[in-house]
Amino acid sequence: MSSPTPARTVMVVPTYNEAENLAWIVGRLRAAAPQVDVLVVDDASPDGTGALADDLAAADPQVHVLHRAGKEGLGAAYLAGFAHALDAGFDLVGEMDADGSHQPEQLPRLLAAVTDGENPADLVIGSRWVRGGSVQNWPWHRRLLSVGGNLYVRLLLGISVRDATAGFRLYRRATLEAIDLPGVRSTGYVFQTDLVVRTLHAGLTVREVPIDFVERERGDSKMTGSVALESLWRITGWGLQDRWARARGAHRPLPEQVGR
Known part of the structure; x- marks a missing residue:
């Protein structure tokens, strides 16, 4: 029998x-x-990141580059990358940061969970806040913001995922096709929570595996207070709408059906 x-x-x-x-x-x-292939999605970086990505792609056929016209938000970049990956026929589509906070050496943990022959997951999240996970070089207020934000998400949205805001993930192709990516309107960091909710609402399986998150050593973080507040505002809207729908016995709405 062939493998x-x-x-x-x-x-x-x-x-x-x-x-x-x-x-x-x-x-x-x-x-x-x-x-594993790599798809760099560059938002017209003024520091030459796009040209550097092109050089990497020229030297390695498993590195690909998608250039976008400008900076439109993390979620928009991922949506463009996901669409490109699906069009190219990939079976598993992952996401990770470019700044070194996600350890590529731990990617096999995610691959093992999503390809488990007996109990494969539809979405695997590399989680900082499950047993065995860790965060390095974060001040106490960053830890408090992340832990508190994820607790707020669990309580308000009624989900059990402990790190719904994490950005080190693997999706099955069928998962991305089932959650109406064209209907996603989240562009900032709340995009991560949005896709977790959509996956769960579709009746699919989300599994978390522990990872070690390491704060970037070079360059500037894209997370700001205004970004965090935008995420909080959107999640609150989703949660209130979800509770109202359940109280009326109505169908639970997807995030894009909630007022923006």
């Missing part, structure tokens, strides 16, 4: 001014998982 064909996998890596980190992180990813 099954390995799933074609690509990691989508959005970039904006990551010239200091890109070659380093792509090199680590290709070394850690040689079977």
